Each structure stands twice: as structure tokens, then as C-alpha cells.
Amino acid sequence: MSSAKVLFGFHAVGVRLKTAPRSIIEIYADPSRKDARMRQFLARAAEAGVRVIEADGVRIAKLAGSHGHQGVAARAEPVARSNSLDDLLDALQGPALLLVLDGVTDPHNLGACLRVADGAGAHAVIAPKDHAVGVNATVAKVASGAAETVPYFMVTNLARTLGELKERNIWCVGTSDDAPRTLYQADLKGPLAWVLGAEGAGMRQLTRKNCDELVSIPMRGGVESLNVSVASGVCLYETLRQRS
DSSP, X not given: XXXXXXXXXXXXXXXXXXXXXXXXXXEEEOXXXXXXXXXXXXXXXXXXXXXXXXXXXXXXXXXXXXXXXXXXXXXXXXXXXXXXHHHHHHTOOSSOEEEEEESOOOHHHHHHHHHHHHXXXXXXXXXXXXXXXXXXXXXXXXXXXXXXXXXXXXXXXXXXXXXXXXXTTOEXXXXXTTOSEEGGGSOOOSSEEEEEEBTTXXXXXXXXXXXSEEEEOOOOSSXXXXXXXXXXXXXXXXXXXXXX
């Protein structure tokens, strides 16, 4: 049984071409797309010496499991990364910045969270195995390459993992609508893990109990809360602002 995974869309396949071209087994490209973006992409694939197979949109959609493939898909071997969260944290230079997602089950939301984590330079995204979505082809597409660059760890027991982070002096800050202080009043300069709950339900009670601090994101309009990926962006970038 091959461990190869399917990537699709210019961004996801392009990032893999850039970061680990030798892991790509083959690329499928729709020959009916003759625009500049496709020409540049094929030139990069040729430069990297990757085999390109012509395939129509229907075949690529079948392979990708989605119609949002832009005429490009690839079969690739998984890229070796830090095997464990401990390995990653042991090797860190400077204060940790982590994003913990409790129960994000929508692949579009996870993809967007990975993308914003990559943009803000977060070291990893952590989620529980039993209340979350894994990285599938849709997640990789929405993440625009960030599924390749941001380590995503699925842990058996989230409360225990938060405890282990705290033992490493990583401050665990959760977001909650009813928190007395806003994130702008919190000190985010030290080693930090942001803990955000799922769409709608928010974080589970035990997760909330294991946070060192709870802060709110100020809401000035009529809606009660932000989408989890937008909230992640607000929190991570406020951390960057304070650290700079």
C-alpha cells in the first residue's frame, strides 16, 4: 500500500515543488490550460525533473476528490518532519508560538488556520485526534501550501498536552467571549500557545480549565463571534505586533 498523498491546485503543488521536489512521484496537468500560470508551473516542474502526465479535468477531479484543482494535481510521498511535538519544541530558537485548535472539524477552516499560522510564523498547530479533521486534500488546497510548511500534530489527550506545554513554561491563552480582559491587555511576548475552540461550540470545558488565562476578542458589531481562522489570525498577529 503506497503512502503517497494527493496534492492539488497551483499553490499546494507549487509549494511542494519548491520545498521538496524529489518527494513528487508525478504531476497531472490539464493540457487544455495554456495560460501563463500553467506555462510557468510546467517550466518549474521540468526544471525540477518531475514527470508530468497529461490528464483532462475530469480525471484530475477524480484523483483530487474536488473540482477546485485548477487543472493541476500531484501524487507525492509524505515529507519527513519533526516526529513529535517534543522534538520540535526541543529544537526551537526563541519563544514558542503555537496554535491549539479544540474540535475544528471543517476542512476549510483548518486549511485557513494553517495558512494564517504559516503567515504569522507559528511553529506548529495542535489538535485532538478525536475531535478534529486531519490534513486531507481539501485542507491542503485551502491552506495554499501551508499544510506542507506548518507541522500539524494530532494528540491523544489535549488536556494532558496543555499540561506538558505548561511544564515547558509555555503560557496557554484561550479565547472566550466572557473573559474579563481583551487580548490587547494581555502580555503575549513570552512562549505562548493560543487555544481556540471549534466553530459554534467553542472549546470544551476541560480544555478551558487547562488554560492559564482567558481573553476576549472585542466585538463591536452585531455578530457574536468570529470564524475560528479569522480569530486565529487576530490572535497570532497581535502576538507578532507585541513581540516586534
